[in-house]
Amino acid sequence: MIIREAEPHDWPAIYPFFREIVAAGHSYAYPADLSLEEARPWWMESPPGHTVVAVDGSTVLGSAKMGPNRPGRGAHVATASFMVDPRCSGRGVGRALGEYVVDWARANGYRSIQFNAVVETNEAAVRLWRSLGFEVLATVPEAFDHPEHGLVGLHVMFLDLNGPVPPSTSRA
Incomplete structure (x- = not known):
């Protein structure tokens, strides 16, 4: 497996699992009925954002998107999906992909990473x-409507990139 920058021709390979994951309703609050072209800007980032794919040969196994959590005065904090x-x-x-994002954020001068909405379930x-x-850091109660569990919390998760680097338990 290698992780590389996503190219426009990768989107048709990402979209089927994007659509499946969003439709399942367990982890993303994106609209469930996005077409191939409607979904593209939700995932394929423009600079300063960055989208990557994990591939095995020509098979796309997964993808991550990353960039500043907020523009302007919040741009020193990264986020990712x-x-x-x-x-x-x-x-x-x-x-x-997670390790890639942490390394990418450090290399690009971000001070921390904030995930705004990790479904607690x-x-x-x-x-x-x-x-x-x-x-x-916090859990926003009942902020996500899960198809099986009903209203569940969304975690705000945080990593300080200026602290010690946690040991990797596995490098894929």
Whole structure:
């Protein structure tokens, strides 16, 4: 597996799992009925943002988008979003993308990373982000309408990039 910058020709390979993950309603509050072209600007970032794909040969396994959390006076804090093709879960794709984002943010001079809306019932994501050194700063109660659990909280998660680098438990 390698992680590389996403190219325009990658979007048709990302979109099927983007659509599937959004439609499942477990982790993203994006509109569920976005077409291929409507969904593109929701995921494919323009500078200073950056979108990458994790690939195995020509197969796109997952993708991440990253950039400043806010413009102007908030641009020193990064944010990111991640999607792994459900057929590729358990292969370390999410961890590799997470590690890539942390390294990218450090290399680009960000002071921290803030995830604005991690669904509290998304236990695999919360566990992964905690293992990479993120902490839950707050949980906004009942901020996400989960299809099975009803109204659940959204975690605001944070990683200080000026602190010690947590040891990697695996490099995919």
